[in-house]
Amino acid sequence: MSKPAQRIAISGAAGQIAYSLLFRIANGDLLGKDQPVILQLLDLPQAQAAVKGVVMELEDCAFGLLQDIIITDDPKIAFKDADFVLLVGARPRSKGMERKDLLSANAEIFTVQGRALNEVASRNVKILVVGNPANTNAYIAMKSAPDLPQKNFTSMMRLDHNRALSQLAAQSGQSITDIEKIIVWGNHSPTMYPDFRFATVNGASLTQMINDETWNREVFMPTVAKRGTAVIEARGLSSAASAANAAIDHMRDWVLGSNGRWVTMGVPSNGAYGIPKELLYGFPVTTANGEYTLVSDLEIDAFSRERMDLALQELLEEQNGVKHLLG
Ligand code: NAD
Numbered sequence: 001m002s003k004p005a006q007r008i009a010i011s012g013a014a015g016q017i018a019y020s021l022l023f024r025i026a027n028g029d030l031l032g033k034d035q036p037v038i039l040q041l042l043d044l045p046q047a048q049a050a051v052k053g054v055v056m057e058l059e060d061c062a063f064g065l066l067q068d069i070i071i072t073d074d075p076k077i078a079f080k081d082a083d084f085v086l087l088v089g090a091r092p093r094s095k096g097m098e099r100k101d102l103l104s105a106n107a108e109i110f111t112v113q114g115r116a117l118n119e120v121a122s123r124n125v126k127i128l129v130v131g132n133p134a135n136t137n138a139y140i141a142m143k144s145a146p147d148l149p150q151k152n153f154t155s156m157m158r159l160d161h162n163r164a165l166s167q168l169a170a171q172s173g174q175s176i177t178d179i180e181k182i183i184v185w186g187n188h189s190p191t192m193y194p195d196f197r198f199a200t201v202n203g204a205s206l207t208q209m210i211n212d213e214t215w216n217r218e219v220f221m222p223t224v225a226k227r228g229t230a231v232i233e234a235r236g237l238s239s240a241a242s243a244a245n246a247a248i249d250h251m252r253d254w255v256l257g258s259n260g261r262w263v264t265m266g267v268p269s270n271g272a273y274g275i276p277k278e279l280l281y282g283f284p285v286t287t288a289n290g291e292y293t294l295v296s297d298l299e300i301d302a303f304s305r306e307r308m309d310l311a312l313q314e315l316l317e318e319q320n321g322v323k324h325l326l327g
């Protein structure tokens with residue numbers, strides 16, 4: 001007998017990230033090949049026709065796991081009883097903008113959607129915010145949903161984590177699957193701090209294999225931090241397939257477990273590493289049984305402290321900029 005279907009709500013369903021994401025979810029890449037799903041698709045009124053086109057394509061794939069599809073422009077319908085919510089819908093940046101420039105355009109969306117989640121979503125809902133600036137948007141949604149556990153709100157740092165992994169594999173000549181224990185601390189913005197001080201390859205230290213602090217600071221860190229800009233410059237559009245892939249990785253690991261591997265998630269701080277409570281910040285976590293656990297007590301040297309504080313300052317400024325929305 002098949003399992004009961006899980007309800008997955010996705011905002012921005014007519015957008016370019018959703019165009020990769022929906023098909024992979026319906027194919028079982030997020031919750032597993034034995035888990036039926038119901039997709040609850042949210043987009044603006046003017047995007048409803050485009051969503052219907054995407055739904056026609058979903059139907060034409062004849063996915064065995066896809067039990068039902070709901071299309072709506074009302075967050076309370078989209079989030080009703082949702083077990084998983086991917087908040088993708090928001091304006092993307094274009095050339096010359098930083099992600100924080102989107103704050104005023106996008107912040108209000110997350111107040112409204114946070115309130116709707118508070119009212120109608122499953123009490124165990126797992127929420128991932130992808131829309132930029134993702135960490136602060138997730139903070140807004142969380143603060144707008146006081147009846148839901150704060151730990152259910154996360155933001156996407158996994159694309160940065162995957163970007164870092166790929167760069168490290170290329171530089172060291174090691175296989176991506178053998179590299180463990182990397183972190184991207186902080187904000188999904190140029191202040192992020194990709195950190196491989198603890199990384200291992202089959203148990204051996206990756207820093208000893210690379211052993212080039214100039215490459216770390218002058219090539220690796222800026223390449224990872226500015227990768228979103230590089231993609232926009234090359235493609236004329238912000239990353240989409242890789243963002244959808246990171247969203248799947250984030251959710252899948254959260255639900256099905258990371259098997260002891262460290263992954264980076266934006267999660268509300270518990271006060272560890274000098275990051276104020278509640279702030280959504282990129283931390284190393286492991287995941288098991290549907291819960292994430294912070295990797296704690298890592299040594300923070302002076303350079304790392306400086307970099308982590310830079311991201312913190314930026315997040316505090318972003319938070320300050322949306323205070324008026326949170327009452
Ligand atoms: P897009 O413009 O192609 O699609 C966005 C969709 O959201 C559109 O269909 C739009 O109608 C919809 N939308 C806008 N406001 C909405 C609302 N209030 N409710 C529901 N839907 C709404 O953009 P995209 O390329 O899919 O990117 C979406 C967001 O994801 C952007 O903010 C982008 O910057 C962000 N992003 C984040 C990461 C990350 O790593 N965190 C990576 C890539 C992109």
Ligand code: LMR
Pocket residue numbers: 092093099132159227228229231238239
């Ligand atoms: C990315 O990192 O690719 C996305 O956040 C899009 C952007 O604006 O950079």
